[in-house]
Amino acid sequence: MTAVAPEEFVGELRALAPRYWDSHPFHLRMHAGELCKDELRLWAANRWYYQRCIAQKDAAILSNCPLPDVRRQWRDRIVWHDGTRPGEGGAENWIRLAEAVGLSREEVLDERHVLPGVRFAVDAYVNFARTRPWVVAVASGLTEMFSGALMRKRLAALREQYPWIAEEGFAYFTHRIQAVSGEGQATVDIVVEHSVTREQQLEAIAALSFKCDVLRALLDTVDYYAGKS
Template sequence: MTHEAGAPWSEAEFRKALYALESSYWDRHPFHQRMHDGLLDKGELRLWAANRWYYQRCLPQKDAAIVANCPLPEVRRQWLSRIVYHDGTDSSSGGAEKWLRLAEAVGLGQDEVLSERLVLPGVRFAVDAYGDFARRRPWLEAVASGLTELFSPGLLAHRLGRLREHYPWIAEEGFQYFTARIEVVGPEGRSLLDLVARHAVTRAQQEACVKALAFKCDVLSAVLDALDYHSGNGGTRT
């Protein structure tokens, strides 16, 4: 079907444009490929865990920015659950706490992770840019940036299997972040897509949402580029 310039895409066309960005997702990044092939040493795994922590701990702040910018109470109510998911209902629960358990399982002290002294400048810059995007852009674009959830269920399951296979020294309790996330990320991603499709009603909004998702893919790739470069692989991407 053809459209006049500026006419909204159909919902099917909009969803297709979003899914077309799956090839830009970080599952294909050389750093992840080396991880899944069992080629990372303990130091590289620890650096990855410490830097990914910085991303994980910024997610509820990003979600809080979306709540602050959104004028729709029904969306705010829905989005609050994401903050609770990451922060938990107390200091011993939540996705961030589960990531700390993984960091400990690969040999990092909790204080070492929380101090953020191992966070690379490139990782900090990319993650901070993502938080700034959520604060400054319209809530719908910030929500759409999270549609990388559509691409992650397969990666999470694959990564968990490869970590168990290639890094058997990691204690099983360190994988709680992945086992818990695998159960929810599929339905969460589909719900998020429905929300974006429902509220992106103009062509300009639809295109802005696609650009927001592309930006998020770039942020994730930049995180791994920094890790890959630090590991001596030049940050090259295929």
């Protein structure tokens, strides 16, 4: 099969937007102010497991990539999540959010609240990055194309609907909104440049679809158990 033009390929990737988790019922309830404190804590504790593993996912991509230019660009993602020293980075900011909704640092770090379905979905994502071709794994991260709008909406909703959350708890979102302000264009450029056959383009589309499934599976699990509380 002949590869389609870059514009058409990017359009196929963007067409997956309805599969993103922005319209998930749990997110809709969150934005409407309908979550109780225990539900927010369950969400924060489980989302932590995803945040903790993102740097490992990116390190797996880095280890599989033979191109120095791409590796130099990609390593910044690990630094963003892990920081350059203890007490910095996106993962640390997520812990601050968890503390702001009433969890202790200890119970976040020991992962006592992480649900089996969440662990299974996130581990599958990390394993995907370890075992698939590096450009396919990069393509799985193109949910960046959709995440900026969701984060802006979530930050506004959390501030309005849950005024008891201290402002310092929102550091993850304020920093991440800036990081994804380009809607993943740098990642799109990498995927387009290195997906030179139609088969590779279709693999990239399938990878992004898989990532959307991972995110929705995470939230499906949290939503189910939140309903049991």
